[in-house]
Amino acid sequence: MFSGSIPxxxxxxxxxxxxxxxxxxxxxxxxxxxxxxxxxxxxxxEAPSITSEEQHRLFEVCIAVAAGRVPxxxxxxxxxxxxxxxxxxVAKDLGADAALxxxxxxxxxxxxxxxxxxxxxxxxxxxxxxxxxxxxxTVTDIRPETVVELARRFPERIVGIKDASGDMTRLxxxxxxxxxxxxxxxxxxxxxxxxxxxxxxxxxxxTANVAPRLCAEFQAASLAGDGARAHALNERLFPLHQAxxxxxxxxxxxxxxxRVLGWIGEEVxxxxxxxxxxxxxxxxxxxxHAGLV
Numbered sequence: 001m002f003s004g005s006i007p008x009x010x011x012x013x014x015x016x017x018x019x020x021x022x023x024x025x026x027x028x029x030x031x032x033x034x035x036x037x038x039x040x041x042x043x044x045x046e047a048p049s050i051t052s053e054e055q056h057r058l059f060e061v062c063i064a065v066a067a068g069r070v071p072x073x074x075x076x077x078x079x080x081x082x083x084x085x086x087x088x089x090v091a092k093d094l095g096a097d098a099a100l101x102x103x104x105x106x107x108x109x110x111x112x113x114x115x116x117x118x119x120x121x122x123x124x125x126x127x128x129x130x131x132x133x134x135x136x137x138t139v140t141d142i143r144p145e146t147v148v149e150l151a152r153r154f155p156e157r158i159v160g161i162k163d164a165s166g167d168m169t170r171l172x173x174x175x176x177x178x179x180x181x182x183x184x185x186x187x188x189x190x191x192x193x194x195x196x197x198x199x200x201x202x203x204x205x206x207t208a209n210v211a212p213r214l215c216a217e218f219q220a221a222s223l224a225g226d227g228a229r230a231h232a233l234n235e236r237l238f239p240l241h242q243a244x245x246x247x248x249x250x251x252x253x254x255x256x257x258x259r260v261l262g263w264i265g266e267e268v269x270x271x272x273x274x275x276x277x278x279x280x281x282x283x284x285x286x287x288x289h290a291g292l293v
Contacts, residue, residue, distance in 0.1 A: 001159060002071060002098070002130070002183055003201040003223065004036030005215040007208035008044040010250050010257065011058065013267040018054055020061060022264050026209075027065040029261075034216030035208060038062055039100055041075035043137065044206050044250045049269035052083075056090050063095045073130055073204075077102030081117050088125040098128040100162065100204075105138035111146045118150050122157035129157055134164040134187060144170050148177030162187045162204045163195075171198040189215075189241040193234045196222040206249060207241050210256045211292060236290050243286035247279035248272055256283050260292050 007030055012022035030038060040062040041047045041055050050058070059074045066072050076087035076099040088099050104117055122129065131150070135141040142161075151158045160183025163170055168191070171184055186195035186203040195203070201223070208215040218233035244252045250268065255275045257264040266274050275283070287293045 001128070002037050002073065002185065003219075005034070005208050005212065005219040006037040006039060006073070006185065006202060006204045007035050007212060007215075008039045008042040008075075008204050008206060009062070010209050010254055010264065011041070011045045011050060012264045013269065014265060015267075016269075018050075018058070019265070020057075023058065023061060024065050025263060027062055030208070030212050031066065031069050033212035035070065035212050036202065036216065036219075037071040037073055037097075038066060039073045039075060039204055042100055042132075042204070043075075043102075043134070044209070044253065045075060046250065046269055046272070047075050047077075049272070052087070055087065056094075059091050059094050059096060071097035073098045073100050075100045075102075077104075077132060079104040079107050081120055084117075085121055085124060088121060088127055088129075092125055092127040096127065098130055098159065099125075100132050101129045102132040102134065103138045103140040103142050105140060108139055111143055114140070114142055114146050115149060118158065119153065122150075122154040127157075128159045130159065130183070130185065131161040132164070132187070133161060136164070136166075141165065144173035144177065147174055151178050151182055159183055160185060160201075164188055166191070168194060168198060171195065171200060175199050189244075190238060192218070193222060193230060196230075206244050206253055207237060209250075209253050210260050210287075211237060211240065211290060214290065214292075239289045240283075240286035240292075243279070243282040246282045247275045251275040252279050252283050255280055256287060256292075259284070259287060 012019040074091035074096040078084040164187025192203040221229040
């Protein structure tokens with residue numbers, strides 16, 4: 001259903017408002033460069049800092065511009081179950097192909113709470129869900145046994161996971177419980193090579209915002225078993241993967257995109273601020289290493 005290089009799209013801003021023209025151009029460019037699906041309003045899209053109205057407008061624009069050429073996985077997660085339900089229903093009505101559903105943050109629900117939260121959503125909206133586990137940000141960890149139980153209860157609703165836990169053993173735990181049909185997408189660009197080798201099907205990527213063709217070529221080589229080419233591309237991209245997290249994301253990736261593209265600015269919303277001088281230096285060096293400048 002979803003595989004390959006899937007950018008978690010940045011949200012371009014200009015003077016405090018969404019730069020819709022730049023966002024449309026970004027969607028077109030990503031498709032032309034080989035991205036296999038698109039994620040608007042994820043962490044990289046600054047979902048915590050945009051209004052619900054802006055979020056739904058970004059869904060609408062992304063789906064309209066993609067026009068069925070690639071799937072759209074709309075970022076619908078919330079720490080409030082009713083808000084998540086609202087976002088999912090809007091995304092479904094607009095024509096999204098799936099919803100990316102982050103674990104509820106701050107509330108710190110138990111595993112029983114996570115089962116109840118995601119079950120409630122699966123029972124009420126006919127839209128496939130890709131779970132998003134990023135305990136470094138949310139504190140809450142969707143444990144493998146919870147993932148397995150959810151996917152067994154709702155095989156047509158809980159179709160995959162974006163795993164940014166950093167725990168590579170979970171690939172095997174999920175496979176043992178669910179087999180190879182459950183989609184496992186890496187949430188860390190710098191682990192994507194090893195993740196695919198362990199049974200992953202792609203990556204929801206930050207780096208693909210600025211290097212979509214290289215990321216798509218890397219994923220194609222990796223998933224086809226072309227180890228030599230996959231390693232070469234990974235080593236070309238690896239410094240960039242790491243440089244993009246030398247400051248609070250997405251400030252470094254927006255700086256990189258301004259340097260490479262020019263038509264997306266650095267502007268982020270408070271409480272985020274522009275990338276530091278040391279972060280910019282790291283990004284500059286990594287862009288040169290990757291041959292992007």
